[in-house]
Amino acid sequence: MKKKQSSAHAHAVEQLLQVAALLRDSYVGDKEVQFDAAINKLREPDQVHETELQITMDDGTEKSFTAYRSQHDNARGPYKGGIRFHPNVSKDEVMALSTWMTWKSAVTGIPYGGSKGGIIVDPRDLSMAELQRLSRAYARFVAPFVGPWVDVPAPDVNTTGQIMAWMVDEYEQYQQETMGTFSENPLATFTGKPLELGGSQGREEATGLGGVYVLEILCKKMGWKKPNDVTIAIQGFGNVGYWFALHAAERGFKVVAVSDSKQVLYDATGLSPRDVLATKKRTGSLTEDSSQVISAEELLALDVDVLVPAALENAITLENASTINAKVVIEMANGPTTPEADIVLENKGILVVPDVLANAGGVTTSYFEWVQNLQGYYWSHAEVLSKLEPLMKQAMTDAWDMQELKQVSLRMATYLKAVKSVVDTLILRGRV
Ligand code: NAD
Numbered sequence: 001m002k003k004k005q006s007s008a009h010a011h012a013v014e015q016l017l018q019v020a021a022l023l024r025d026s027y028v029g030d031k032e033v034q035f036d037a038a039i040n041k042l043r044e045p046d047q048v049h050e051t052e053l054q055i056t057m058d059d060g061t062e063k064s065f066t067a068y069r070s071q072h073d074n075a076r077g078p079y080k081g082g083i084r085f086h087p088n089v090s091k092d093e094v095m096a097l098s099t100w101m102t103w104k105s106a107v108t109g110i111p112y113g114g115s116k117g118g119i120i121v122d123p124r125d126l127s128m129a130e131l132q133r134l135s136r137a138y139a140r141f142v143a144p145f146v147g148p149w150v151d152v153p154a155p156d157v158n159t160t161g162q163i164m165a166w167m168v169d170e171y172e173q174y175q176q177e178t179m180g181t182f183s184e185n186p187l188a189t190f191t192g193k194p195l196e197l198g199g200s201q202g203r204e205e206a207t208g209l210g211g212v213y214v215l216e217i218l219c220k221k222m223g224w225k226k227p228n229d230v231t232i233a234i235q236g237f238g239n240v241g242y243w244f245a246l247h248a249a250e251r252g253f254k255v256v257a258v259s260d261s262k263q264v265l266y267d268a269t270g271l272s273p274r275d276v277l278a279t280k281k282r283t284g285s286l287t288e289d290s291s292q293v294i295s296a297e298e299l300l301a302l303d304v305d306v307l308v309p310a311a312l313e314n315a316i317t318l319e320n321a322s323t324i325n326a327k328v329v330i331e332m333a334n335g336p337t338t339p340e341a342d343i344v345l346e347n348k349g350i351l352v353v354p355d356v357l358a359n360a361g362g363v364t365t366s367y368f369e370w371v372q373n374l375q376g377y378y379w380s381h382a383e384v385l386s387k388l389e390p391l392m393k394q395a396m397t398d399a400w401d402m403q404e405l406k407q408v409s410l411r412m413a414t415y416l417k418a419v420k421s422v423v424d425t426l427i428l429r430g431r432v
Contacts, residue, residue, distance in 0.1 A: 008096035011339060013043050016099070019415045022406065023423070037432035038423040045072040045098050045115075048091060049145065053119065053137040058127050065134060069117040069142050071151055072098035075425040078149050079115035080105055080363065082156025082192075083138065083163075089118035100334075101363070104356040106418035108395045110367040113422075115151050117142065123158050135163045139170035146171070148188035148374060154366050155192040164193045188373035191366035200369035202384035203362075208243025208310075209385065210361015211332050213392040214353055215248065215306065218328060221400050224305070227252035231304040233266075233326070234258045235296075236311030237276070237286065240332045240359065244308060245273035257299050258286060261311070264299045265292055300324055309336035316341045324350060331355040346409055354411040356418065357399055364391055 020039040027035035049069040057063050068091055071079040081101040084094075094116045102114030119138060123131055146153060155164055172186045187198040195201070202209075224230050230253050234241050237260045245255045254270040265276060265286040280286055287293065300307065300320050307326035309315045313335035316324065321337075321344035329345060330353045331337060337345065337352065345352055365388060372378050379387075402413035426432050 007092050008335075009092045009099070012096040012099040014339075015415060016042060016419065019412065019419045022408065022412070022416060023420055026420075031427065034427045034432045035423060038426045041426065041432060042073060042099070042102070042419070042422065045070045045095050046074065047071050047145075048095060049142070050091065051141050053134060053141060055130065055133040055137055057130055065119050065121050067117070067119045067138055067141055068094045069145070069151070069153075070094040070098035070115060071145070072114040072116075073102045073422060073426075074113035074151075075422055075429060075431065076102075076106060076113055077111035078113065078147075079151035080112035080154070080366070081115035081117065082154045083159050083167075084116070084118035084156040085121050085123045085134075085158040085163075086118065087120060087122045089120045094118050097334075100356060102422060103415060103418035104360050104363055106421040107357050107399075107414055108360045108364045108391045109421075110364055110391075112152070112363075112367065115153070116156070117153060118156070131163070132166050135159075135166040136170040139167035140174055143171050143174040146189055148184050148186075148370065152188070152366075152370055153190055154363075159192075161192060161194040161197075161199060164190045165197050168193060168197065185373055185376070188370050191369045193369070198369070198373050200365055200372055200384055201379065201381040202388070203365045203369060204239065205243040205247070206365035206384075206388060207240045207332070207359050207362035208245075209247045210364065210388060210392045211240070211244045211308070211330055211358050212247040212251065213361070213389050214358050214396045215253070215330060216251070217393050217396040217400070218330075218351075218353065222328070228254055230254060230306065231256050231302075232306045232308060233299055233302045233304045234308040234310055235299060235315060236260065236309065236333065237280070238311070241308070241310035242273060242277055244310060244332055245271075245276075249273050256304060257294070257302055259296065259299050259311075260286060263287065264294045264296055266294045266299070266302070267292055297323070302326070306330055309333050312336070314338055316345070318344065321345055322348070324348070326350060328353065330358050332359050334359065342411070352409065352411055353396070353399075354414050357395055357410075357414045360395060361388055361392055364388055 052064040053067050054064045097116035105112035168190050193199040232255045237258045257266040263286045301323040303325045306328045308330045310332035316337040318340040321341035328351045399414045
């Protein structure tokens with residue numbers, strides 16, 4: 001997959017301006033001026049924190065790493081967004097990702113704004129002890145400007161529940177040192193924590209399952225009556241891809257292809273995601289039967305009903321978009337379709353369920369984790385899923401209705417709803 005070439009933040013701003021052009025007519029009189037001020041404000045994050053984190057490496061040398069936290073907007077609630085550990089992290093990237101988090105929170109109506117953070121590092125180059133020191137240094141950096149009612153970080157690319165556990169612990173120590181006590185439950189400052197440390201039931205599967213709830217609404221709208229007639233190809237068989245595949249297969253959908261970074265497995269009669277995972281755990285590969293292996297290009301071009309990119313960003317590009325034959329693309333990865341490829345898909349009449357909607361099950365369950373931490377009362381697995389389902393299904397239904405009302409793409413419809421909600425809140429608050 002190709003590395004992003006243009007500025008991600010410039011792309012986020014361009015999207016915002018396109019949405020604004022469609023929304024502006026519905027704001028008249030004084031509201032028109034406020035609307036313009038709100039859009040102008042939303043072009044840039046509220047603040048971007050940047051620092052050099054210095055840690056002692058195992059060999060005794062000192063090394064520094066550039067770290068960021070971008071806080072885009074908090075009109076609808078505390079800033080919310082993950083922390084990424086990756087060599088490609090940049091100020092531009094965290095600014096764009098924090099903007100998209102503002103929209104993602106608004107899509108399912110959870111009371112958060114948007115933020116994102118990261119460190120320029122390849123965690124594979126660090127020992128566990130170094131990783132812990134770096135995670136703790138990051139927690140100390142953000143401690144003055146995060147908190148349950150301020151900004152709530154979470155895992156993102158290459159960050160885990162273990163890393164959140166270290167960060168919570170460091171944040172608690174910081175609070176005790178600076179205030180002598182806790183201002184509020186520090187557990188509610190970070191989500192994506194392990195279950196033992198205030199994590200939520202259902203979080204692991206929430207993103208994939210949320211995508212399947214979206215698929216169920218889609219079937220109703222498309223008139224697809226029998227799940228067994230709906231074929232699905234999934235790129236990526238990690239957390240998101242596996243849980244999407246499993247919950248889809250359990251509901252009778254026909255998952256015909258899955259892939260990881262090494263292999264693509266295809267079986268026209270339908271796969272058992274559980275069996276594939278067992279094979280992968282046992283052998284390191286999705287399959288040992290070479291007759292079932294196809295190429296990565298072939299996966300994208302399969303004649304299926306639904307294609308699910310669930311691996312990395314920029315998977316569908318100008319080069320391969322014209323080969324796609326699926327009727328629908330459900331973007332479970334973040335940013336899997338480049339803007340140019342998006343136009344090709346639209347011209348081909350392929351419906352795209354955008355990432356901010358399709359994978360919002362993850363942040364929605366993070367919200368549930370925060371609620372449970374704040375109330376100190378924990379829900380069962382079934383309770384969590386029963387709360388996730390209506391939010392995801394309503395978000396998809398709203399986007400569909402907006403698409404029909406405004407005669408725009410589902411991506412644009414989703415953004416229209418999200419941006420309108422943020423703008424209206426800014427106006428209500430009198431911030432613009
Ligand atoms: P993961 O690391 O668990 O899995 C990624 C999968 O993609 C792995 O199976 C890997 O082998 C595969 N992969 C990597 N390169 C590939 C390639 N070139 N072709 C095919 N497969 C490839 O990651 P994840 O948590 O499942 O996240 C996947 C995507 O979903 C990311 O874009 C992430 O930002 C997004 N996302 C994840 C969550 C979440 O809750 N985990 C929430 C929202 C969005």
